Amino acid sequence: MxxxxxxxxxxxxxxxxxxxxxxxxxxxxxxxxxxxxxxxxxxxxxxxxxxxxxxxxxxxxxxxxxxxxxxxxxxxxxxxxxxxxxxxxxxxxxxxxxxxxxxxxxxxxxxxxxxxxxxxxxxxxxxxxxxxxxxxxxxxxxxxxxxxxxxxxxxxxxxxxxxxxxxxxxxxxxxxxxxxxxxxxxxxxxxxxxxxxxxxxxxxxxxxxxxxxSLSPSSLKFIKEAVKTGASLPFTAALNFEGDLSVLLQSTEDRAEGLRAFFQKRRAKFTGD
Structure with missing residues (x-):
């Protein structure tokens, strides 16, 4: 074991x-x-x-x-x-x-x-x-x-x-x-x-x-959760669940890093935070 x-x-x-x-x-x-x-x-x-x-x-x-x-x-x-x-x-x-x-x-x-x-x-x-x-x-x-x-x-x-x-x-x-x-x-x-x-x-x-x-670990986890959970929910509930995940993602350090990398024209260094 x-x-x-x-x-x-x-x-x-x-x-x-x-x-x-x-x-x-x-x-x-x-x-x-x-x-x-x-x-x-x-x-x-x-x-x-x-x-x-x-x-x-x-x-x-x-x-x-x-x-x-x-x-x-x-x-x-x-x-x-x-x-x-x-x-x-x-x-x-x-x-x-x-x-x-x-x-x-x-x-x-x-x-x-x-x-x-x-x-x-x-x-x-x-x-x-x-x-x-x-x-x-x-x-x-x-x-x-x-x-x-x-x-x-x-x-x-x-x-x-x-x-x-x-x-x-x-x-x-x-x-x-x-x-x-x-x-x-x-x-x-x-x-x-x-x-x-x-x-x-x-x-x-x-x-x-x-x-x-190379992508944000946070976004990958949220995508998986949206697909897995959303598929079993009624349509309106799935939309609300997707919206909740989007709000959570906006508050992550990875999102801030993605914006910084975009404006600085460099590759983002995501950490999953």
């Missing part, structure tokens, strides 16, 4: 950690999934570890952008380990096992933008996890699917997130028929944010992160 406080983390280090590792450098926290099976299968150990890591690091003021990607060739994640049928397990025990495996909420609540960088297959619980990100950069060979059979039913908010992302019709097609989307289909449906070749994948990822980390 991850332990320690933010002040003890070496921002230059790459730390091996269960079946993922992370590095924090230049305001970017990168989490890379990896396992020896070549499937990046999600299990209890992975979820507990990633949850503890997110809980510890998500408020680190030095982190302005998160990236979740894979170090395993041709795959982001193929989902979770299936439960073996055991009639002796009670309903409440099964619920507790499911709760341990629910990681999407933790990813979605990271206050900074989260980029899901996909190069290869993403399916089932892996897709549920990917849907929790804010931006999804994918290569043109990536594929997307979600299975809803009796042994692998989505339970990590996958169905609501899928419907809100691609619409009910396509979500039904993927869930009922196990339709596999190509990268171009995912882009057209809104499941992918941007599509690129494998050759240009890392360059595109760097381009996006460089742009994001």
């Amino acid at each position: 991850f332990s320690g406080s933010i002040k003890h983390v070496d921002l230059r280090a790459t730390i091996n950690f269960m079946n993922f590792y992370h590095k924090i450098r230049n305001h970017i926290c990168t989490v890379e999934l990896q396992d020896t099976s070549g499937t990046n299968t999600i299990d209890e150990t992975f979820c507990r570890g990633l949850r503890d890591f997110i809980d510890t690091m998500q408020w680190d003021p030095d982190i302005r952008v998160w990236i979740i990607t894979s170090n395993t060739p041709n795959v982001f994640s193929t989902g979770r380990h299936s439960f073996e049928q055991d009639d002796s397990i009670s309903f409440s025990e099964m619920q507790r096992e499911i709760e341990v495996l629910q990681i999407s909420k933790n990813i979605s609540e990271i206050p900074a933008p989260v980029i899901i960088a996909i190069d290869g297959e993403v399916s089932d619980h892996g897709l549920e996890m990917a849907l929790a990100g804010d931006l999804r950069l994918v290569t043109d060979v990536s594929t997307f699917s979600i299975n809803a059979n009796q042994t692998n039913f989505p339970w990590d908010n996958g169905i609501p997130m899928l419907i809100s992302t691609v619409g009910r019709s396509l979500a039904n097609d993927m869930l009922y028929t196990h339709r596999i989307l190509s990268a171009s289909e995912a882009l057209a449906a809104g499941l992918a944010t941007r599509i690129t070749t494998r050759t240009e994948f890392l360059g595109q990822l760097e381009y996006i992160t460089d742009n994001l980390k």
Whole structure:
């Protein structure tokens, strides 16, 4: 289990950690999934570890952008380990096992933008996890699917997130028929944010992160809050919420720095204050 406080983390280090590792450098926290099976299968150990890591690091003021990607060739994640049928397990025990495996909420609540960088297959619980990100950069060979059979039913908010992302019709097609989307289909449906070749994948990822980390951390957090919360509010309430965030942003030091930089014709140095 991850332990320690933010002040003890070496921002230059790459730390091996269960079946993922992370590095924090230049305001970017990168989490890379990896396992020896070549499937990046999600299990209890992975979820507990990633949850503890997110809980510890998500408020680190030095982190302005998160990236979740894979170090395993041709795959982001193929989902979770299936439960073996055991009639002796009670309903409440099964619920507790499911709760341990629910990681999407933790990813979605990271206050900074989260980029899901996909190069290869993403399916089932892996897709549920990917849907929790804010931006999804994918290569043109990536594929997307979600299975809803009796042994692998989505339970990590996958169905609501899928419907809100691609619409009910396509979500039904993927869930009922196990339709596999190509990268171009995912882009057209809104499941992918941007599509690129494998050759240009890392360059595109760097381009996006460089742009994001140059912006005000306060504005990035407020954008995320406006999108996440505003989408679930009635129209008038969403407008009022957006207005409240705008007023709060006007009182930040970052806004003052942005104005100074504009009039002095220089690049702004935002701090998140």
